[in-house]
Amino acid sequence: MLRLNLVLLLAVLASALYLVSTQYESRRLYVELEKATAHSRQIETDNERLQLEKRAQATPLRVEKLARDRLQMRTATPAITQYVTYQEAAVAGVPHE
Template identity: 55%
Template structure:
């Protein structure tokens, strides 16, 4: 009878340790999942912000402004086209 009681006590202890380990692992994985979700939301927000910035940079007015300021381009007139000589 003592052997059976000892075996049952060891089984209960092992089961308790397994339960504690599973609860700890569950909390750790939940925390990791929440961090990953937060990171995903942050990355999605960054992607939307970058998409909006790219759209703002690609407007016709912005392209024309960059062409004038950085590249020194200007609008062409009919007189330049007809003569074939740049002013």
Template identity: 65%
Template sequence: MTRLNLVLLLAVVVSALYLVRVQYDSRRLYTEIERARNEARKLDTDRERLVAEKRGQATPLRVERLAKEQLQMRPSGPGITQYVSRGPGNVAHAGARP
């Protein structure tokens, strides 16, 4: 009878230790999941901010202003357009292969 009680006591102690270990692992994993969710929320917020910033940077008025100021570009017009034409011996005909 004493052996049976010792075996049962040992089984209860082992079971209790296993339960404590499982609860510890469960809490640790839950904490990691919450950290990952918080990181995902932060990344989503950063992504939305960057997308909005990108939209703001690519507006046509801003691009035109930067082209004028930084690249010294100007709008094209008939007065500054140069047309290139082929010489008389190099005229391409419709349907002709080069």
């Protein structure tokens, strides 16, 4: 009878220790999951902010302003446009395809 009681006591202690370690691991994984979820939300927020900034930077008015200021480009007008016809290209020695 004493052997049976000792075996049962050891079985109860082993199952109790296993239960404690399982609960600890479960809590640790839950905290890790919450951290990953928070990090994911932060990345999504950053992505939305960057997409908004990208759209703001690519507006036609801003691109035109940068082209004028930094590249010294100007709008094409008939006064500064030079048209090339096929005959002029042949005379100039430009091969045609």
